[in-house]
Amino acid sequence: MKYGISELAIVPIRAEASDKAEMVNQVLFGEHFKVLESRVKWSKIRLAHDKYEGWICNKQWSEIDKNTYEELERHDPTLTTELLDMVVKDTHQTVPLGSTLPFHQEHQFQINDNVYSHQGESTTGYKDKAMIVDNAILYLNTPYLWGGRTPFGIDCSGFTQMIYRLNGKEIPRDAYQQAEIGTTLSFIEESEAGDLAFFDNNEGKIIHVGIILENNFIIHASGKVRIDRLDQQGIFNAEERKHTHKLRLIKSIL
Numbered sequence: 001m002k003y004g005i006s007e008l009a010i011v012p013i014r015a016e017a018s019d020k021a022e023m024v025n026q027v028l029f030g031e032h033f034k035v036l037e038s039r040v041k042w043s044k045i046r047l048a049h050d051k052y053e054g055w056i057c058n059k060q061w062s063e064i065d066k067n068t069y070e071e072l073e074r075h076d077p078t079l080t081t082e083l084l085d086m087v088v089k090d091t092h093q094t095v096p097l098g099s100t101l102p103f104h105q106e107h108q109f110q111i112n113d114n115v116y117s118h119q120g121e122s123t124t125g126y127k128d129k130a131m132i133v134d135n136a137i138l139y140l141n142t143p144y145l146w147g148g149r150t151p152f153g154i155d156c157s158g159f160t161q162m163i164y165r166l167n168g169k170e171i172p173r174d175a176y177q178q179a180e181i182g183t184t185l186s187f188i189e190e191s192e193a194g195d196l197a198f199f200d201n202n203e204g205k206i207i208h209v210g211i212i213l214e215n216n217f218i219i220h221a222s223g224k225v226r227i228d229r230l231d232q233q234g235i236f237n238a239e240e241r242k243h244t245h246k247l248r249l250i251k252s253i254l
Contacts (some may be wrong), residue, residue, distance in 0.1 A: 002035035003069040004045065004061040005102070007111055009095045010150055011061065013054035017042035023147040024054050025158075025173060029087070030100030030111070032064065032072050048073060050161070052173045064112060071103075078104035078124045079166055083138060083151050085120040096150040097138065098162050126168035129254050132194035133219075135166045136211050142225040156221040160196060160209050169254060176206040182251035188216060188230060195252045199234055199245035208245050210235070220245075 006027045014021040017039055027033065027047065036053065037044040043061070046053045048069070078101045087093050087101075087109075101109040101118055109116050136159075138151070145153025149162055157175040164171045172178050179198045185191050191212050199208040210220025210230075218230040222244065229236040234247040 001066070002038065002043075003032065003064050003066055004035055004043070005032045005064050005111055006030065006060070007062050007114070008060055009093065009099070010152070011056055013045070013047075013052070013056055013147070015054060017044070017055045019057075021055070025052050025147050026149045027056060027061070028099050028149060029093075029095040030077075030102050030109075032069055032100075032102070033061075034069070049077070049165070049170055050173045062112065068112075076125045076168065078102075078109070078122050080118070081121045081123050081135075081166065085118070088117045089114050096152065098149070098166055123166060123168075127166075129167070129192070129194045132163055132167050132211065132254075133213060136163050136219045136225075139163075139221075139225045140219070140227070142221070144221050144223050144225075154221050154225065156208050156210065159221045159225060160211060163211060164253065167254075171253060175209040178209055178253075179206045179249065179251065182253040185250040185252055188212075188232060188250065191250050192252070194254065195250060197230060197250050198248045200248040201246075204248075206248060212250070 006029055009029050011027040012023045013025040015024050033045040033047045035043050036046055042055045043058055044055050080099045083097050085095050087095055103110045142151050142154050146155050148154040149158040161171055193214045195212045197210050197212055198206050201207050210218040212218055216230050217227055219227050234243045235245040237244045
């Protein structure tokens with residue numbers, strides 16, 4: 001078994017071993033993973049934090065040993081909290097919100113023998129539930145991108161996952177998986193800001209998720225990260241003057 005880590009800001013994870021294949025997820029800077037299968041140009045990986053699998057280019061990751069992987073697993077990750085941040089080794093590198101700083105200590109962190117410096121703000125461990133809304137607002141107007149996890153482009157479940165990750169809580173990657181955890185609430189009135197609302201299609205499949213705000217609003221990624229009204233029917237888009245998503249259930253995760 002091989003183990004790896006990203007020293008690049010945003011690495012696409014693809015459904016198949018091809019540059020033309022669908023991007024299903026992304027590896028952000030500092031995230032580690034297991035290598036399940038190796039080919040000449042591609043590797044199939046399983047991300048450590050959510051067990052998501054897919055293919056990445058062999059030019060876009062660095063190998064770490066088993067001991068390093070296991071040591072990273074024993075500690076809560078330290079994550080960057082600025083929309084864009086800078087890490088420095090020999091040169092400057094820009095990294096997005098939610099990047100990981102392995103073995104972070106006193107504005108320095110390390111990947112293999114590479115020692116980086118970081119002067120920005122960071123977070124580690126569980127934060128008060130109220131911080132979920134504050135972090136979610138940072139992503140407002142981020143364009144929708146299937147498989148995306150950054151302020152440059154994000155999908156609905158990538159958005160909710162990243163917000164909870166910044167709050168110190170790991171949740172699954174896809175909306176239908178997120179709907180399987182937490183406590184189900186019967187009414188919107190029972191929910192708190194930071195709870196998750198899930199929406200289904202005509203076949204009853206969970207296809208969308210968003211974060212509930214106060215006063216019956218919701219923030220979610222649909223076209224872009226936006227704020228809309230939420231009622232017992234679902235999401236009401238005032239610009240389109242109609243309900244765009246049908247409410248299936250509400251979950252309290254924290």
